[in-house]
Amino acid sequence: MKEHTTRLTLIRALADGAFHSGETLGQQLGISRAAISKHIKALQDWGLDIYRVQGKGYCLANELELLDCEKILAQVKCSHLSLIPVIDSTNQYLLDRVGQLPSGAVCLAEYQQAGRGRRGRQWLSPFGSNLYLSMYWRLDAGMAAAMGLSLVVGIAIADTLTSLGAQNIKLKWPNDLYYQDKKLAGILTEMTGQAGDAAHLVIGMGLNIAMSARDGDAIEQLWINLSDACENVPSRNVLAATLIERLQCILVEYEQVGLAGFVDRWNEYDNFLNRPVKLLIGERVVEGIARGIDKQGGLLLETEQGITPYIGGEISLRGC
Structure with a gap:
């Protein structure tokens, strides 16, 4: 989309982390200062931390390395x-x-x-x-x-x-x-x-x-x-x-x-190995000690009934 092209060009101009005036940016992109302001707002909605200082222009909070x-x-x-x-x-x-x-x-x-x-x-x-x-x-x-x-x-x-x-x-x-x-x-x-x-x-x-x-x-x-x-x-x-x-x-x-x-x-990487957890399976909650995974990728959960593998669900630390 054309607006994406303009905004990406604007991002590349700001990526160095330095200040750029709205007038200069407008000249580079061939649009008005008002249009620059509008695009800056859209970029902020995208999650970019851009701020404006009177007399200096727009600046990214940090220098941005773009993927290449x-x-x-x-x-x-x-x-x-x-x-x-x-x-x-x-x-x-x-x-x-x-x-x-x-x-x-x-x-x-x-x-x-x-x-x-x-x-x-x-x-x-x-x-x-x-x-x-x-x-x-x-x-x-x-x-x-x-x-x-x-x-x-x-x-x-x-x-x-x-x-x-x-x-x-x-x-x-x-x-x-x-x-x-x-x-x-x-x-x-x-x-x-x-x-x-x-x-x-x-x-x-x-x-x-x-x-x-x-x-x-x-x-x-x-x-x-x-x-x-x-x-x-x-x-x-x-x-x-x-x-x-x-x-x-x-x-x-x-x-x-x-x-x-x-x-x-x-x-070796398991964050919950040998820790008390609760397993959520839909509305069902199973509490036990996490004992790693089996060869099918199931979670091994130790309860009073022994160690049982579970394929589905989500786990969290008990009490969380």
């Missing part, structure tokens, strides 16, 4: 990389193109207008604050073989963040990354296909990097940024390239060994 395909592809081989700054959903973009793109195709965005999480929840996606990445993967072994894939993707992300300097990254069954008992990232795996045929998987992730408290007000759970877990946060282009490479490697490994080959690695 060339920088990413200089670090990793990718069968197909789409960078769409403003999108409804990176997952939906790939789902709409299943069969048209090669396995391993990736979609990145700066801002999602309709990002979604597990169980149809909205995924808050402010512009340039986080990392929104989806990968398409064709699994020839079929839909049944995809059981537990989100768990393996979680391991890949945790491995990546740890290798880049983050400390004490943890996993929450079945699809979240945690730091200090707060949500750092979420994973959404969606699948299409028919029984007896290959499974077409779209694996999406949203990683909090430097989201403002204001933007996080709408989140209904405790959350945290990578900047809190990592003393020197790598650039988002480095993060994207490293995640793409690690996902490619771990998905190939998953095809060879299945989930059984990752159980011990999951348990």
Whole structure:
């Protein structure tokens, strides 16, 4: 859309973190100062922290590093990389193109207008604050073989963040990354296909990097940024390239060994291992001690009746 083109050009002008007058910006974009003001308001609605000082102009609160395909592809081989700054959903973009793109195709965005999480929840996606990445993967072994894939993707992300300097990254069954008992990232795996045929998987992730408290007000759970877990946060282009490479490697490994080959690695990262939790399954609540996962990806919960695996539901610390 034309308005997106204008706003993206405006963002690039402001990305250096310096002041830019409305008059200068208007001249650069060929629009009036009033139109600049209108677009600035729209960018603030996208989650960008832009402020105005009389006599100096507009300025981003912090310098902004934009995603760049060339920088990413200089670090990793990718069968197909789409960078769409403003999108409804990176997952939906790939789902709409299943069969048209090669396995391993990736979609990145700066801002999602309709990002979604597990169980149809909205995924808050402010512009340039986080990392929104989806990968398409064709699994020839079929839909049944995809059981537990989100768990393996979680391991890949945790491995990546740890290798880049983050400390004490943890996993929450079945699809979240945690730091200090707060949500750092979420994973959404969606699948299409028919029984007896290959499974077409779209694996999406949203990683909090430097989201403002204001933007996080709408989140209904405790959350945290990578900047809190990592003393020197790598650039988002480095993060994207490293995640793409690690996902490619771990998905190939998953095809060879299945989930059984990752159980011990999951348990090493498990944020809730040997802790009292409650499992929510619809209206039902089961309390017990989390004992890791089994070879099918089920949560092992110890109660007075013994240890029982559960496939569905959500967990939280008991009392939370």
